Amino acid sequence: MNIQETLKEVITKGIQEIYNVSINTVEFQATRKDFDGDITVVVFPFLKVIKGNPVEIGNKLGAYITEKVTDAKGFNVVKGFLNIILNDGYFLNHFYSIYPLQNFGFEKPNPIEKSVMVEYSSPNTNKPLHLGHIRNNLLGYSVSEIIKASGKKVYKTQIINDRGIHICKSMLAYKKFGQGETPESSHLKGDKLVGNYYVKFDQEYKKEILSLMAKGLSEDQAKKQAPLLLEAQEMLQKWEAGDTTVVTLWKTMNQWVYDGFEQTYKALGVNFDKNYYESNTYLLGKDVVADGLQKGVFFKKDDGSVWIDLTDEGLDEKIVLRSDGTAVYMTQDIGTAIQRIKDYPDVGGLVYTVGNEQDYHFKVLFLILKKLGFEWAGNLYHLSYGMVDLPSGKMKSREGTVVDADDLLLDMTTTAREISEDLGKLEGYTDAEKKTLYKTIGLGALKYHILKVDPKKRILFDPKESIDFNGNTGPFIQYTYARIQSILRKADFEYDSTVVSINLHEKEKLVLKQLALFPETIQLAAENYSPAIIANYTYDLVKEYNSFYQSIPILGCGQLEEKIFRVQLSKKTSEVIKSAFQILGIEVPERM
RNA sequence: GGUGGCAUAGCUCAGCUGGAUAGAGCACCUGCCUUCUAAGCAGGCGGUCCUAGGUUCGAAUCCUAGUGCCAUCACCA
Numbered sequence: 001m002n003i004q005e006t007l008k009e010v011i012t013k014g015i016q017e018i019y020n021v022s023i024n025t026v027e028f029q030a031t032r033k034d035f036d037g038d039i040t041v042v043v044f045p046f047l048k049v050i051k052g053n054p055v056e057i058g059n060k061l062g063a064y065i066t067e068k069v070t071d072a073k074g075f076n077v078v079k080g081f082l083n084i085i086l087n088d089g090y091f092l093n094h095f096y097s098i099y100p101l102q103n104f105g106f107e108k109p110n111p112i113e114k115s116v117m118v119e120y121s122s123p124n125t126n127k128p129l130h131l132g133h134i135r136n137n138l139l140g141y142s143v144s145e146i147i148k149a150s151g152k153k154v155y156k157t158q159i160i161n162d163r164g165i166h167i168c169k170s171m172l173a174y175k176k177f178g179q180g181e182t183p184e185s186s187h188l189k190g191d192k193l194v195g196n197y198y199v200k201f202d203q204e205y206k207k208e209i210l211s212l213m214a215k216g217l218s219e220d221q222a223k224k225q226a227p228l229l230l231e232a233q234e235m236l237q238k239w240e241a242g243d244t245t246v247v248t249l250w251k252t253m254n255q256w257v258y259d260g261f262e263q264t265y266k267a268l269g270v271n272f273d274k275n276y277y278e279s280n281t282y283l284l285g286k287d288v289v290a291d292g293l294q295k296g297v298f299f300k301k302d303d304g305s306v307w308i309d310l311t312d313e314g315l316d317e318k319i320v321l322r323s324d325g326t327a328v329y330m331t332q333d334i335g336t337a338i339q340r341i342k343d344y345p346d347v348g349g350l351v352y353t354v355g356n357e358q359d360y361h362f363k364v365l366f367l368i369l370k371k372l373g374f375e376w377a378g379n380l381y382h383l384s385y386g387m388v389d390l391p392s393g394k395m396k397s398r399e400g401t402v403v404d405a406d407d408l409l410l411d412m413t414t415t416a417r418e419i420s421e422d423l424g425k426l427e428g429y430t431d432a433e434k435k436t437l438y439k440t441i442g443l444g445a446l447k448y449h450i451l452k453v454d455p456k457k458r459i460l461f462d463p464k465e466s467i468d469f470n471g472n473t474g475p476f477i478q479y480t481y482a483r484i485q486s487i488l489r490k491a492d493f494e495y496d497s498t499v500v501s502i503n504l505h506e507k508e509k510l511v512l513k514q515l516a517l518f519p520e521t522i523q524l525a526a527e528n529y530s531p532a533i534i535a536n537y538t539y540d541l542v543k544e545y546n547s548f549y550q551s552i553p554i555l556g557c558g559q560l561e562e563k564i565f566r567v568q569l570s571k572k573t574s575e576v577i578k579s580a581f582q583i584l585g586i587e588v589p590e591r592m
Numbered sequence: 593g594g595u596g597g598c599a600u601a602g603c604u605c606a607g608c609u610g611g612a613u614a615g616a617g618c619a620c621c622u623g624c625c626u627u628c629u630a631a632g633c634a635g636g637c638g639g640u641c642c643u644a645g646g647u648u649c650g651a652a653u654c655c656u657a658g659u660g661c662c663a664u665c666a667c668c669a
Contacts, residue, residue, distance in 0.1 A: 029612095035612075045649095047649070305667055386598080423631070468617080470617085487628055490628065
């Protein structure tokens, strides 16, 4: 039983004995640093059943607790706060209960719990990945790992948007202007090459619009009648009809893009258990809609289009099937969700990592699935995150105002190299080791920078201002890890024994307390789908550790038992740093 | 206009189910490398927690109204 439960029992009993009233909750909080004590009981809520002065009640309770609870050695009362001071033995016991654990804080997959499928990335195959995708990928990957660590099996997936008018646009531009260019001939990454033609299409299309407008058409007319657009639409029809030439080109260009994406994913350190392709799923869902129409979940309008009426839920009517019987995005998403549960019957819930511009779409999707009566429909979550904007505003691929993912990753590595070379601490490292390290640090800086922010908040990214490597940053935490590794390398004595008879230093206690919070932090982060909670926890841990590190000697400590304990404490701290960063998708270096 | 999100130090952000004097980092200023890695530590400066009401012993946190920014409301994705 943990100390909080023990205290709750004792307090309940104490209040019964002293005041002859019963209470059912006790409010605890960690004692603030500027007060003496370890755990605090808030007395105010008791005033509802006990009339009296909170300080007096606090004193009586404090005395009762110190008498009954062996781990409590003293107390003080400030206003209505009863601060309880615990014995060092309590902290040491707790430490040795977690010290030997391999994956402290991680819950083993619970066989009773249903698995979760997390979708993230889900790119279009007509342009390269940019900073917005990076946020998506980092969030999706990390949330997957966090849920896993919280005790559920997780499948990572993406749906690749490999068909549609936008794909035809780059295909058409390539056909017209490509002159047989390939990634090999141009030495371009495949996704970059294809992206160039997407931009090219837009440029040529705009020219056509202008010339049509010069001939007297309105802007709207010109946009609809531009020959390039008509041709792209025609291409889409041919694709849907299975036209060999179009499909061959589509396959070729998509493969280029996949190869390019694969490189970027690898560089980012993300992966997937299962890929879905829109070209396979876009027709799914139609049967379900027909079914739902029979059941009366949907209704048909005179023109044959099928809708759902969500006005009762405060939303609008939403189309689920066009009048010509073709599927819209929603149709597909309904079908894909059902398909996923079919493919993975152990999955009991889905998480969609998609930007907050699609909040409405997912609200509707979830409602529809619920109305269709799927029992898992209550376990759908839209991991909605804020946009990554530039000082100039939104990133737009067609206008070239994007921060390219590959470029950014390279920049981060370069910065890491420059800083490392300046500091010059890598004597004895081979060039290959250094290269790996620069990547670890650069990537760590970027990932931490993005993940430490609450997902729902938008991020303003200024390419001119470099991402920090000092303060509340990834490299700072990695650095602390590396410092501890250095200590462990130098600790050339046995430090396996259990230490019992030492007086804990205040700084040691602070580190211990923070370590103890790791398991509940993982659960909290999983419940909130928030890597930011893990990031902030880790930062707090590292701050406490550094303060300890710098104010008392570890290896230089003359007293053997204390020295052993300090090494053990350091070791455990580094393990937790590593675990926490692992679920953020960030690596830690042995030296830096 | 309807709906949703966000608003905390000059800048970037924490602040768990309401609790003590609202916390970090960056920037600026002071100290600390002949002792375990100074990508660090210790300290200083800096706040009408958007505004106005309300609930409460107690509100940055909950409720209402307003303001600002963003998103969304298509037989688009």
